[in-house]
Amino acid sequence: MTPAPKTPPLLEARNLVKAFGPLRANDGVDLTVAAGEIHALLGENGAGKSTLVKMLYGALQPTSGELFWHGEALTIANPAAARALGIGMVFQHFSLFEALTAVENIALALPGDFDLAALSGRIATLSADYGLPLEPSATIADLSVGERQRVEIVRCLLQNPRLLILDEPTSVLTPQEAEQLFITLQRLAAEGCAILYISHRLEEVRRICQRATILRHGKVVAACDPRQETPASLARLMVGGDIHAVRAHRDVAEGPVRLRVHELSLPPDGPFSVALQDISLEVRGGEVLCIAGVAGNGQSELFDALSGERVADYAHAVEIDGLPAGRHGVNWRRKHGAAFVPEERLGHGAVPMFHLSDNVVLTRHAVDHTVAANRRVLRPGARAIADRVIAAFDVRKGKPDPEARALSGGNLQKYVVGREMDRNPGVLVVNQPTWGVDAGAAATIRQALVDLATRGAAVLVISQDLDEIFDIADRIAVIARGELSAAHAARDMTPEMIGLYMAGMDEAAAQAAGEGGHAHP
């Protein structure tokens, strides 16, 4: 054997396999990451990105395959071992403890002396140095999503990482916050730290990454320089074919107002919940209104108020087809033509342990006599609807009427959306329609939403995904800290303006919408 001519890469994975029962989440993955590079890991939901990085971080053990660190083979037994090597990770769904303070959260990841006062000092210094302002004694539950991410990043930086892994870091940030993050990442890379950057936002990958590894179905399908690619070519590599673009920006026929919200205010209903303040909006038949916003700004509270899971103080706070609905519950609103799809599929939109047919009964028992009548559940009727939805939305499943939790995320989401579409509702309110769903299912769902509007329904979509919003919206409003901005026509809006609204700078954003909107193609 001749010695390697150049220095070995910082991290190398060879032929990594991770099997969960019969499923191979990673199937022979090769990956090299060099010091000082920003390396993108691309792939659809379910492609195996999270599994791969969890193995690199020691949170999962590979079924087979080898890992090399500075050219030396090793196993990473657990996250503490990874941290000792200098591998840090910022999780998508943060691994923070809500009831603990920032400094306590950070101390949990650091070895050595247990001295919170000294640690607070180090946090203050480091966060000032990197432009990541942070109050060490703040309780996590009181922090915004962006601030929580800062806690995670500072936690990694305090360990002087050689490799920093970030899982979809910008999905929870305003565009402006994302810019700030890119500056921090580029500075870290310049200092020699390698960064493994997981994202499905191709534009930002092309901007900040020097290399990209693309996964599909647990295998590496390409390694490339993303700066040499177009978003379309990257998307093709990820999906393995073209995705049909949703037919966007239709000529909207001005229909009557079918959903009106008028000065809706609600106090918080839990210790970590947001108050809704004076929310007003109108959705006309035939249009899709999208509400953008960073997670945790009142989206689920607004959804609950619209669906009637929480009733408002006065009847006209919510009107459905002109009828005052504010004091009525969810089934009254369903009876009057409204339908709802919540963000959480399992445990809100569907009972995980119930069969798909029983999950039909869940939302239709009050409005459909083929499903429930005379206080009885009619299982054949429910089964027939389940079959119809499954066929219409191409829901893939292992057996005829499985439990909801047995379906993959994308298939269950198609089912839950399809269950409501099947009623042909006049008003549809959807919260995060394609969160954590593969591209194929997302395209199906978005098309169905647009088609429903075309048939004359009022469609209200609450989403964090700006690509999705620009894909399907006729008008866009932004929710921030429980307040809703004015809605503007989608063609007058840019991501930057949405960012200003997200940051609460409504005047600047409205001004931009007034003048410059048309300048944006």
Add this chain to the structure above:
Amino acid sequence: MDALIPILLTIVTAATPLVLAGIGELLVERAGVLNLGVEGMMIMGAVAGFGAAFVTGSPYLGILASIAAGMAMALLFGFLTLTLATNQTATGLAITLLGLGLSGLIGKPFTGQPITRLPNWDGIDILVVFSFLLAGAVSWFLFRSRAGLIVRAVGDNHTSAHTLGYPVIRVRYLAVLFGGACAGLAGGYLSLSYTPQWIEGMTAGKGWIALALVVFASWRPWRLLAGAYLFGAISILAFTVQTFALGIPSQLLSALPYIVTIVALVIISRNRLMLRANTPACLGRPFVPDR
């Protein structure tokens, strides 16, 4: 003033089993485990402690035996709820039902027998002192030590704790064993010191009251200590009234501790937001890691 001190001493001794069992359960719940088997662990501690003291003649060996019995029951509870991920509510009830039956079976020969009582000074014995130290130690542990921080982290978000590499199940086992030891000790205090004899079912719901005290104390050790003393004061007050005032049915006074417990629970639970903010977020939820 001189009359006050004996009353205070009786209050402290009446509160001691609640402090011991309550502090143990507080730590268990901080780790995210709801142990409804406190009553069963306590009564097993009482019978084992009494039995050991009766057989060996040493109340100190009795203390050790009650701790061991509580831990044995806790191990059983842990195996089901932690290793087999069973429903914690049902399993805790099972521990209590089993403990009540098993202690009756084991304790049959001890009924009516005398033992050497744990030495005390005007009612104050080492366990009373220990209970006070225990509250301080657990408070320090939870809020000043790294291990305590890990316990709180595991109770707040077991998934994150696992992702960071902390052994959730092992931490919970240790917490449950500690809680079992404390509950056993509380039972031992009853049968070795408070009423030095074995009576079937002698815990009389004290384990359940300890559970209620944990909620009442918002999962904070010093508040639990205060709550237990307040509770002891009310019991003693009832007892005193009973000896002086005729005409009040003795049953009403005996029922007072249970009624007070309910009232205390209602008062502390009324503010739902505060209750939820204080409750360990993973309390009662089984943890099964993906592998």
Add this chain to the structure above:
Amino acid sequence: MLILERRVERARLWMWASPVLALVLTIIAGGIIFALAGVDPLHGLYTYFISPLMDGWDREKLIAKAAPLVLIGVGLAVCYTANVWNIGAEGQFVAGALLAGLVPVYFSGWQDASVMAVMLLLGVLGGLLWAMIPAALRVRFHANEILTSLMLVYVVRLAYDWAVRGPLRDPHAMNFPKTVRFDGWQVLPAWGEIHLGAFFALVAALVLYVVMVKMLKGFELRALGSSPRAARFAGFSEHRAVYFVFAVSGALAGLAGACDVMGVSRQLQAPYEPNYGFVAIIVAFLGRLNPIGVIFAGLLLALSYMGGEAAKVSLGVSDNIAKVFQGILLFFILACDTLILYRIRWQGRG
């Protein structure tokens, strides 16, 4: 160490096999306990589990013992399905007995069919009202129903004790804490040992089976128990459900209490701690929270009571052994139920 692997769906096989396996394991554990107690295990097990079934009179007694367990157990099964933890059925049982017992004490001359109906209704009312306390405290003040319902057991036991030693005591009973004996229409009709309560238990189980499996109400309760957020999305009210399940389980426990004093003891006497309300918790779980399953589970637990008595009489073992068997049985059910949701594997460390 033991490793759990989550199943994609619940294993149908184990939903049926788990209680059987639990029973087998309990019998094995029982043999070991007998051996430890110095009794020949086979002889002990025979005495405990088989001998009570050999005699016709004993079989009647078995059904009579099972009646309150099934009555209370089906109510609790409904509660636990909805994830509402009423563990104070023992108190609701006593409350029902106490209220029913007021009639013969204060209206001893009332002798027609209506008195029986009134006493049974008072029993239902007593249990129901006593159960409404923890329900209301949970709904209005968010107080944990496990603790409040249990505390109320102690309270009502003391109230019962006070009543039977005080105002309700039979002045001719030579200071014994008991009331006058019930007679005539105040006593439940019986066939041998089996009184009308067994019929009520059967009807309650069948009705609740239909409610839980066929009716929207059962669907509602299962949804609330399995996933409260999704149930709210379905428009089901958690508050109403809490009141409903407490009312059903309390009323049935109260009815069981009334039947017990009207059919078995035929008077109120102190102390009165039959523990049916606690054993019914085991019955509910062993019956898989299914009302039909509860019937079989009730019979089995009744057998454990009778076995305890048989063991006491012919083996000289304390009848506490019944409680031990009951506790162990519950453990094994809970442990075996793990197999429904998980596969269990053994894995070496590392």
